[in-house]
Amino acid sequence: MIKIAIDAMGGDHAPQALVAGAELARDASQNDVEYILFGDQEQLKPLVKNSQNIRIVHADEVIAMDDEPVRAVKKKKNASLVLAAQAVRNGEADLLLSAGNTGALMVAGLLIIGRMKGINRPGLIVTLPVVDNDRGFTMIDAGANADAKVENVIQYAQLGKIYSQRVRALSNPRIGLINNGTEADKGDVNHRKMYEELEKLGQAGELNFIGNVEARDLLNNVTDVAVTDGFTGNAALKGIEGSALAVVNMIKDSITTGGFREKLGGLLLKPALKKIAKKMDYTRYGGSVLLGLKAPVIKTHGNSNAKTIFYALQSAADVAHSNLVTEIATQFADQKQQD
Amino acid sequence: MIKIAIDAMGGDHAPQALVAGAELARDASQNDVEYILFGDQEQLKPLVKNSQNIRIVHADEVIAMDDEPVRAVKKKKNASLVLAAQAVRNGEADLLLSAGNTGALMVAGLLIIGRMKGINRPGLIVTLPVVDNDRGFTMIDAGANADAKVENVIQYAQLGKIYSQRVRALSNPRIGLINNGTEADKGDVNHRKMYEELEKLGQAGELNFIGNVEARDLLNNVTDVAVTDGFTGNAALKGIEGSALAVVNMIKDSITTGGFREKLGGLLLKPALKKIAKKMDYTRYGGSVLLGLKAPVIKTHGNSNAKTIFYALQSAADVAHSNLVTEIATQFADQKQQD
Numbered sequence: 001m002i003k004i005a006i007d008a009m010g011g012d013h014a015p016q017a018l019v020a021g022a023e024l025a026r027d028a029s030q031n032d033v034e035y036i037l038f039g040d041q042e043q044l045k046p047l048v049k050n051s052q053n054i055r056i057v058h059a060d061e062v063i064a065m066d067d068e069p070v071r072a073v074k075k076k077k078n079a080s081l082v083l084a085a086q087a088v089r090n091g092e093a094d095l096l097l098s099a100g101n102t103g104a105l106m107v108a109g110l111l112i113i114g115r116m117k118g119i120n121r122p123g124l125i126v127t128l129p130v131v132d133n134d135r136g137f138t139m140i141d142a143g144a145n146a147d148a149k150v151e152n153v154i155q156y157a158q159l160g161k162i163y164s165q166r167v168r169a170l171s172n173p174r175i176g177l178i179n180n181g182t183e184a185d186k187g188d189v190n191h192r193k194m195y196e197e198l199e200k201l202g203q204a205g206e207l208n209f210i211g212n213v214e215a216r217d218l219l220n221n222v223t224d225v226a227v228t229d230g231f232t233g234n235a236a237l238k239g240i241e242g243s244a245l246a247v248v249n250m251i252k253d254s255i256t257t258g259g260f261r262e263k264l265g266g267l268l269l270k271p272a273l274k275k276i277a278k279k280m281d282y283t284r285y286g287g288s289v290l291l292g293l294k295a296p297v298i299k300t301h302g303n304s305n306a307k308t309i310f311y312a313l314q315s316a317a318d319v320a321h322s323n324l325v326t327e328i329a330t331q332f333a334d335q336k337q338q339d
Numbered sequence: 340m341i342k343i344a345i346d347a348m349g350g351d352h353a354p355q356a357l358v359a360g361a362e363l364a365r366d367a368s369q370n371d372v373e374y375i376l377f378g379d380q381e382q383l384k385p386l387v388k389n390s391q392n393i394r395i396v397h398a399d400e401v402i403a404m405d406d407e408p409v410r411a412v413k414k415k416k417n418a419s420l421v422l423a424a425q426a427v428r429n430g431e432a433d434l435l436l437s438a439g440n441t442g443a444l445m446v447a448g449l450l451i452i453g454r455m456k457g458i459n460r461p462g463l464i465v466t467l468p469v470v471d472n473d474r475g476f477t478m479i480d481a482g483a484n485a486d487a488k489v490e491n492v493i494q495y496a497q498l499g500k501i502y503s504q505r506v507r508a509l510s511n512p513r514i515g516l517i518n519n520g521t522e523a524d525k526g527d528v529n530h531r532k533m534y535e536e537l538e539k540l541g542q543a544g545e546l547n548f549i550g551n552v553e554a555r556d557l558l559n560n561v562t563d564v565a566v567t568d569g570f571t572g573n574a575a576l577k578g579i580e581g582s583a584l585a586v587v588n589m590i591k592d593s594i595t596t597g598g599f600r601e602k603l604g605g606l607l608l609k610p611a612l613k614k615i616a617k618k619m620d621y622t623r624y625g626g627s628v629l630l631g632l633k634a635p636v637i638k639t640h641g642n643s644n645a646k647t648i649f650y651a652l653q654s655a656a657d658v659a660h661s662n663l664v665t666e667i668a669t670q671f672a673d674q675k676q677q678d
Contacts, residue, residue: 180485180569180574188485188486191485214581215581216581219585234519236554237578238519238575239555240581243586247615261610265608268603269605269608275593276589
């Protein structure tokens with residue numbers, strides 16, 4: 001049975017959203033996942049409607065959204081996040097999920113669960129929608145490592161490939177490098193080096209490297225994996241999110257503040273707009289996954305509601321079933337021997 | 340009289356769009372601008388309907404979109420772009436506009452017009468829409484300098500301030516640094532240094548530095564000037580553009596491929612959607628301006644039509660009227676003396 005350690009006290013809607021999300025995921029599961037809720041049992045117990053496959057582990061401290069990450073993880077030894085991470089480290093759970101303080105989650109991942117051998121800097125992989133299919137694409141690193149070196153980014157490409165194969169069932173995922181133009185000589189010094197290294201791996205048959213991709217084309221299915229340093233990835237991702245939201249809000253505004261004509265038009269287009277909103281709803285693709293640790297760590301948005309947690313837990317179970325970590329460990333061990 | 344040197348042969352719709360755009364701008368002007376079209380006179384002459392304030396200077400070579408920039412500018416001595424840039428250098432025109440090869444335009448700006456004293460690397464400033472007003476915001480550097488050093492970005496902040504004051508009539512423009520979080524300690528090593536330097540200038544009263552801004556908030560009027568290195572700026576900008584376009588296209592698709600309900604809804608919402616499309620149409624704000632040269636160089640999209648060229652020429656005239664270059668020269672000379 002898969003065991004998921006859940007930081008039940010992290011996030012804007014904790015603990016309610018975490019408990020309700022776990023119950024939704026349990027109801028939809030094949031009875032093959034245990035959901036371990038770490039948090040204040042006085043608060044958690046009354047929230048659990050049906051305790052089948054749900055277990056509470058008491059934790060009497062909470063890491064707040066604005067706590068300084070390293071200090072919080074070190075000092076708050078009984079925090080729900082810390083105890084959940086320890087359970088994963090001790091093999092009592094397969095992976096960790098939190099909607100709380102992102103920095104603290106990364107620190108807990110690094111300090112408590114630990115990096116996998118051969119991986120220098122873990123990377124955050126996130127799945128995003130594309131316009132013309134329901135599969136979407138992934139971006140790695142979406143922001144775990146702002147000071148990325150060339151070799152880190154090469155590892156993100158390899159991690160992205162393994163993730164796409166194991167979790168997303170793509171046999172030969174396209175790997176593109178986010179750059180400021182599609183030509184081979186584009187980019188700053190670092191990105192030109194990344195291109196060269198990725199091209200070598202492509203020529204060696206180790207990656208299906210398709211070259212540079214531009215942030216403007218990502219939603220149009222130009223690549224399966226968009227590889228990037230954490231700083232650029234963060235800017236591209238936030239530009240995409242912010243802009244889609246702005247357009248959707250402008251349309252909503254023009255309907256609600258409009259006259260009869262706009263209101264009727266909005267009413268008629270409602271199902272179509274809902275379908276679009278659903279397609280662009282990246283929470284459907286689960287949380288982002290910090291790859292390169294001894295166990296996967298899954299981060300969902302701080303404002304996650306029960307449904308977001310439900311999607312993230314489903315995706316967490318997929319990750320656990322996929323043997324992703326074993327595969328990464330094997331491939332990076334192999335690579336080591338080749339060096 | 341303001342004189343604008345136009346590379347009439349550059350761009351996907353050259354020379355038609357350039358000639359038609361110049362005539363539109365002339366018709367809307369106060370008879371105070373001369374439009375000098377550089378290009379093949381055999382082609383250009385028949386296109387000009389009314390030659391008032393429009394002059395043709397013959398150029399018998401053209402730099403193609405895929406020409407290697409440095410080589411093209413050096414070898415094609417009679418190219419429309421090269422002759423237009425020389426006219427600016429020689430004081431026969433106040434600024435240069437092209438819809439052609441971006442790299443070649445930058446090279447022509449650097450090699451022929453020349454950098455302004457005190458400016459290390461010119462930066463591209465672009466004006467973009469925001470959701471809740473018609474003024475928009477500017478981003479500098481939008482991609483001229485992918486390998487930006489900290490001191491380059493500090494100069495972009497200063498250039499962005501002067502541009503906002505002179506061309507956009509903002510007396511005390513807000514200056515924000517694009518970063519991967521709003522807190523002061525966010526970013527990679529370089530962006531943390533940029534923050535520190537900008538904060539010093541803010542404390543000295545030289546800039547209205549409002550701190551870090553995130554790409555996701557740019558369309559929501561969080562800053563007047565978004566300062567960034569050219570690599571990040573390019574990724575954020577392209578993420579924003581691509582995402583807005585993707586959402587708009589999905590809505591269009593759902594209307595055109597939908598049934599009667601969607602078609603009627605689309606018809607009713609058409610004026611509202613048109614208004615939104617107009618608001619988000621960044622070509623209304625004119626082309627992007629390469630700042631830090633002895634004269635401004637204006638770049639419009641390769642696919643510019645007559646209307647885009649018209650907007651860009653209007654904005655070019657504003658730039659010329661604003662005495663921007665004199666102001667930049669004075670302020671950077673002052674700065675030099677302070678050092």
